Amino acid sequence: MNLDVALSLAELAKLNLAGRSAVVIDVLRATTTITAALVSGAAAVIPCARLKGCRAMRMIEPNLLLGGERGGRRPADFNLGNSPREYTAERIAGRRIAFSTTNGTRALAGCHDAKTVWLAAFTNRAAVAEILLRNKRDTILVCAGKLRLSNLEDTACAGAIVDSLLAADVTLTDRARVAWSVYDQHRGDITAMLRESDHGRTLVDLGLGADIDLCANLDSCPTVGRYLDGEIATINKIV
Numbered sequence: 001m002n003l004d005v006a007l008s009l010a011e012l013a014k015l016n017l018a019g020r021s022a023v024v025i026d027v028l029r030a031t032t033t034i035t036a037a038l039v040s041g042a043a044a045v046i047p048c049a050r051l052k053g054c055r056a057m058r059m060i061e062p063n064l065l066l067g068g069e070r071g072g073r074r075p076a077d078f079n080l081g082n083s084p085r086e087y088t089a090e091r092i093a094g095r096r097i098a099f100s101t102t103n104g105t106r107a108l109a110g111c112h113d114a115k116t117v118w119l120a121a122f123t124n125r126a127a128v129a130e131i132l133l134r135n136k137r138d139t140i141l142v143c144a145g146k147l148r149l150s151n152l153e154d155t156a157c158a159g160a161i162v163d164s165l166l167a168a169d170v171t172l173t174d175r176a177r178v179a180w181s182v183y184d185q186h187r188g189d190i191t192a193m194l195r196e197s198d199h200g201r202t203l204v205d206l207g208l209g210a211d212i213d214l215c216a217n218l219d220s221c222p223t224v225g226r227y228l229d230g231e232i233a234t235i236n237k238i239v
């Protein structure tokens with residue numbers, strides 16, 4: 001199995017996803033939050049590149065919840081923001097959620113050519129690695145980054161997944177080795193790394209520092225979302 005990493009969406013545009021698995025990573029905070037939503041029993045999360053896409057969906061489906069952010073904050077007419085702490089079972093169990101964020105949902109949209117698309121964060125790192133090992137399909141770990149450029153936290157999370165696969169029969173690209181080196185440098189204190197990152201500092205400034213502790217909680221959850229036919233749901237099986 002070949003394991004590659006798109007360190008940014010600009011890099012992703014140069015890579016061929018056809019026939020491969022893609023694993024989308026937006027640690028702060030989209031993929032951590034979507035994973036938390038699935039853990040809390042959301043029926044499905046429907047990613048929309050634009051806020052107006054979420055609003056248009058609710059016109060057709062009035063029971064739909066709207067979640068996401070712009071500038072880190074909840075849009076005024078949305079039910080939920082982009083904090084994993086908001087997505088409790090009381091609020092969202094059994095509900096369908098249209099969801100739009102600045103970078104995370106765009107990364108998902110960029111993976112349309114992939115054979116399968118999974119969502120990863122530090123929280124479900126081990127569960128994602130297990131699925132990749134079972135599938136044995138060539139895989140690209142896709143870092144959502146920031147505004148098409150790379151960032152520290154998504155690169156480190158890609159490296160954490162690489163780290164889980166090192167003992168297996170996996171061929172790493174240079175980009176995968178770079179991601180692993182970044183993770184290896186920060187593995188002793190993921191929370192500190194997230195707090196020192198550009199977006200981590202923005203979240204602290206917005207009063208959302210408590211999200212960072214949740215986002216740093218390595219291997220704390222067994223749930224993995226799969227993006228299929230426009231919706232993300234939990235399907236922990238070989239495909």
Ligand code: MLT
Pocket residue numbers: 026028029030031069071072073082101102103104105
């Ligand atoms: C994004 O998609 O850019 C992020 O999830 C932003 C955020 O932290 O809300």
